[in-house]
C-alpha cells in the first residue's frame with residue numbers, strides 16, 4: 001500500500017470516502033498501477049462488477065510535480081490487452097500509451113513501465129487506450145494531478161472525477177460494449193452519474209474556506225454543462241492549462257465534454273448549514289451531482305480571501321496563425337437522428353474523416369494500414385479546421401499537444417484558453433491551431449469512445 005500523508009488521509013476520509021490518494025512525496029518506487037476486475041457498491045449495497053485500477057474506480061489520484069520525473073509500473077491483470085494513456089500530458093511519444101502506435105499493447109498478465117517528466121502543471125487523467133470503449137466504462141480511469149512548484153494557497157484541493165455508468169436497478173453493469181447502436185448514435189451514455197464513485201456525495205466545507213475544485217469528465221460519452229448553485233466560481237485553468245487574467249468566465253455553464261477538465265476557485269461565504277449543489281444542466285432536467293455543505297461550526301477565517309489566484313502559465317508555445325499550415329478534418333457519417341437505425345447493418349466503420357472511413361481503433365496494429373491526416377515538420381504551426389457535418393456532438397482530442405481555438409464559424413468569439421479536447425456540436429465548424437513541437441505519431445480522435453472505435457480516429461506525425 002502506498003503511504004498516505006496525514007493531510008491526504010484526512011481529506012480522503014472526511015471529504016470523499018471512496019477516493020484514495022497517492023501523494024508525490026509518498027509515491028513508492030516503483031509505484032504499481034494494477035488493472036484488474038473488482039467489485040464495488042455503486043448503487044447502495046448492490047455490488048457491481050467493475051474493472052479498476054488498484055481495486056477502486058475511479059483509480060487512485062496520482063499526484064506528482066511539474067518538471068519532476070514520474071514513474072508508474074503498469075500491471076495488466078485483465079483478461080485482455082491494455083495500456084495506460086496519460087490524457088493531456090505533453091509527454092514523450094513512447095509513453096503515450098497508444099497500443100499499436102506508440103507501444104505494443106500490454107498483453108493479459110503483462111507489465112509496462114511508464115516514466116516521463118510532465119512539462120506542465122495542471123489537472124490531467126489516465127485511462128487505457130486499448131478497447132477503451134469497454135475498458136473505460138467498466139471503471140478504468142483516474143486523476144493525474146501535476147502540482148505547481150509553488151501551489152497556490154487553498155484550504156482544500158478537491159479532485160472530482162465525474163463519470164456515468166450503465167447499470168440495471170440491482171447494480172449489474174449492462175454489457176453491449178461497443179454496440180452498433182451506441183457507435184452510430186450518441187455513444188454509450190450511462191444512467192447513473194457518480195462523483196468519485198459515489199452518487200450525489202456530500203463534501204464538507206467550512207465557511208470562508210477557499211477551495212480549488214478540479215473537475216474531470218471521465219464519461220465515455222456524456223457531456224456535462226455544470227453550474228454551482230448560487231455562485232460563479234472563478235475558472236483558473238481548462239484542460240490543465242492556466243487561463244490568462246483577461247480570459248473572463250465560462251458563461252452560464254461550464255461545458256465539459258468527455259475528457260475535458262476545469263480548475264475552479266470557490267470562496268465559501270454561505271451560512272452554516274448552507275449547501276451549494278454542483279448541477280448538470282445538459283439536456284432537459286437539471287441533475288444534482290454533488291453538494292458542498294457548510295456543516296462545520298468553525299469558520300476557516302474571519303472573512304473570505306480577497307486576493308485572486310493567478311496560476312503561472314505553462315511553457316506551451318503560442319501558435320501564430322498567420323504562418324500556419326492549414327489542414328481540414330471533415331466529419332460525416334453516423335445515424336441521421338435518434339430513430340435512424342440504418343447504420344446498425346454491416347460491420348465497417350460508421351464515421352468518415354474527409355470522406356473516407358477513419359481508423360477502426362480497437363487497439364493492436366493500425367498505423368501501417370491507415371495514412372496519417374498530415375505530417376508536420378518539427379515546430380511547424382498547424383491550423384486544423386474541424387467540420388462536424390453529422391447529427392451528433394464529438395469531443396475531438398489531440399494527443400501530445402494543446403491547441404487554441406482560433407475561429408468559430410458561428411461568429412462567437414473563441415474562448416481564449418488552451419484545450420486538448422474540443423467539443424464540437426452538430427453542424428459546428430471551428431479552426432484550432434497549435435505548434436507541432438512534439439515529435440512522434442499522435443492520435444486525433446473523438447473521445448466519445450464508441451465513435452472512436454467506429455472510425456472517428458486518425459493520426460498525425462511530427463518529424
Ligand code: C2O
Nearest residue numbers: 085087259397443
Ligand atoms: Cu483520453 Cu486518445 O484519449
Ligand code: CU
Nearest residue numbers: 394446448451
Ligand atoms: Cu464522436
